Amino acid sequence: MIYFLLSLFLGFIAVIQGGLNKQITQDWGLAGAVTINSSILLLIVIIFAVITASFPQYFPNIFIPKFNWATWKWWYIIPAFCGFALIAGIPYAISKQGALIVFLAIVVGQMLCSLFWDYYMEAIPISPKRIIGAFLAIAGLAITVWR
Secondary structure (H helix, E strand, C coil), X not given: CHHHHHXXXXXXXXXXXXXXXXXHHHHHHHHHHHHHHHHHHHHHHHHHHHXXXXXXXXXXXHHCCCCCHHHCCHHHHHHHHHHHHHHHHHHHHHHHHCHHHHHHHHHHHHHHHHHHXXXXXXXXXCCHHHHHHHHHHHHHHHHHHCC
C-alpha cells in the first residue's frame, strides 16, 4: 500500500511540476524554466548523494551511491534525455491542451510502454487483464479528448 501511495504522490507532483514550469515559462521562457529546474535539481542531487553516502544506515540500500566508472555503459545518458524531455515537454503540452489531457496521454503512453518493458525487460507476461486495463485507459483518454 505504501508504494501505491508513493506512486499516487509522484503523480500529483508531476502535475504540480508541469503546471508550475508552465508558469515559470511565461516569465523566463521554456529554456529558462528548464535551466532553473536543472540547476536546482543538480544541487539537490549533490546534497542527496552526500547525505546518503555519509549516513547509509538511514536509507534503503537502493539509495546508497555506488559510483563505479568501470561499469559505465553508453546508455546511462538516456534517462537524462528522458528527464529533459519531460521537463521541457510537459509545460509546453499543458500550455496547448491543459493538464488533464496531457497527463491522461502520459498515463496511456506509460501503460503501453510498461506492457512492453515488463515483457521484454522484467519477463512479466502480457496477460488479458493487463491488455484490458491499458485499453480502458486509452478509452478514458479518448472520452476525455473527444469534443
